[in-house]
Amino acid sequence: MTVNSVTIVGGGMAGFTVAKELRSRGFTGGVTIIDPAGAPYDRPPLSKDYLLGKRDHTEIQLAADHWFEDQGITIVTGKAASLKPDAGTVVLEDGREVTADRVVLATGGTARRLPIPGGDLDSVLELRTKEDADRLRAMLKPGARLAIIGAGLIGAEVASSALPFGADVVLIDPVDPPLVPAVGHELANRLHSMHPERGIDVVTGTPTAITAGADGKHHIELASGETITADAVLVGIGIVPETALAESAGLETDNGTIVDESQRTAHPRVYAVGDSSRIRLADGTLLRRAEHWEHAMNTGATAAAALLEQELPKHGASWFWSDRHGVHVEGVGSMVGEGTVIVREKDGEPSVVFRLDPDGFLAGCAAVDGGLAVRAARRIIDRRIPVDPAQLADPAIDLKKLAR
Structure with a gap:
């Protein structure tokens, strides 16, 4: 079947890369990106320059508005509710339908919630969108106490970014030091020690409950019996891959939408890329799902090449980056x-x-x-x-x- 149109569900780095690569590889057919936020924007600055106010929302867009117009890429603002894979139709929550020869799922993930009493409180913050960063920034005032649960990459970045606001920060994680699997024990120790050196309270412990008082204060109970009180609580313990759309289409999922090495699902009209995808090799080996920024770009480039039946690009060893202090x-x-x-x-x-x-x-x-x-x-x-x-x-x- 000739591919004359592609719908991409999700406007993060992976979805944007598919669109960009399709055009750079010579595809002249229809390209549509569906995302609740509209124009695609970059997520890493949310915990750094965007949170700090050094870059506004236009400066973190992955491309200027005119670029999409120049490239003939249609942006549909809305949330996808279901997928009809045989027809290549994406149904939005408001009833609109978008149909194409191929559909690429770039749905990313949702913030993982703490599975404890109070872990689902609306006042417990997460950081996945511009709106999340705006909400967090509004709470970062001199003397305000921010408790961050999870001292991985995002937690450490936010802890560092919160200090210039004059906020008091307590960083909670059950592991001491965090990030050993990512950077090794020696560097993990050095990086984690930067927090107390700069006045951040570091607590090694496991939260067991969160309660919110009438005064707006949050109380975090730890397994040790200690209670930490804070004005705001941010949870940064990873993401859950967003596979609801794939599941609505009957596609195989297992901590991600299962794809082959060309990013194609078991259905020939549907591909999946980025954080929400998980590769199964030809020999049946199911690889670990990756969430890094470059991985999103790489899977997007692979899917674009596969859609056009071009040679798949070769990618080097996985790479990540982060900033703190x-x-x-x-x-x-x-x-x-x-x-x-x-x-x-x-x-x-x-x-x-x-x-x-x-x-x-x-x-x-x-x-x-x-x-x-x-x-x-x-x-x-x-x-x-x-x-x-x-x-x-x-x-x-x-x-x-x-x-x-």
Whole structure:
């Protein structure tokens, strides 16, 4: 069947990339993006520059309004309610229908709620949209106490961003230190220690209940018996993939909409990309679902190529980034698994951490303010270039030389 039109449900990075790649790859047919927020915008700034007021809503759009007009891409503002895969029809909550030859699900995810009493209170905040960031910003006032449950990437970023407002911050997580699977134990310790150094209260504990008093104060009970009182509570413990649309169409889901390596579901007219998709390899292996910004772009590019029956792009080892307290964190590959950990220090602190697999090849790398090192590590991982562990540990050795 010739593809003359594509509907993309979801205006995040993954959905936007599908549209952009379709046009850059020469597709001249109809392209429609459906999203409740209208024009696609970038999510990472929500916990940083947008929350801080350094960038407004127009400055975080993934493209200017005229770009969509110039590219002939239609934006439909609305929420998809169901999908009829055989017809390629997306039904919106208000009854409107959008039909195309192919449908791409880029539905992302919803904030994971705490499964405890009070975890579903309307006054307990999350951070997934511009409106969420606006609501949080309004509460960040001098002397206001913000409790953040979850000290992962988002929690740490918000904790850092809240300080310039003069807010008091308490950061709660059951793990000490968080982020070990992402950056290794040495860097995780360094990053987590930045919070108390800057006046943030760090509490290792598990919330068991949240109550809201008539005075607007929130009381967070911990398993230890301690109670933490705060004016506002933000929960940042990950997302739940949004698969309701896929399920309405009878598509297979398992912590994500199941797709093959071309991002196609079991139905030939439907693809899925980004946070809500999960790849099953040809041998039946079900990969872990990924949520990183670059993964959204990569899956979007793959789906666009597959839709046009072009050669699928090759992507390198997975990569992520984050910012907190004025430092930039990056990681590539996997820091989880058997093997050898090698630490490169700078000024007496761990700066770059590497993981070699049991065969001695580089499998993962994470760094603080070390973007060039991470890029070199990615090349080494992708090309399986043999490296000397002693040279990895030596800060005098330029990693770019090892990547040649």
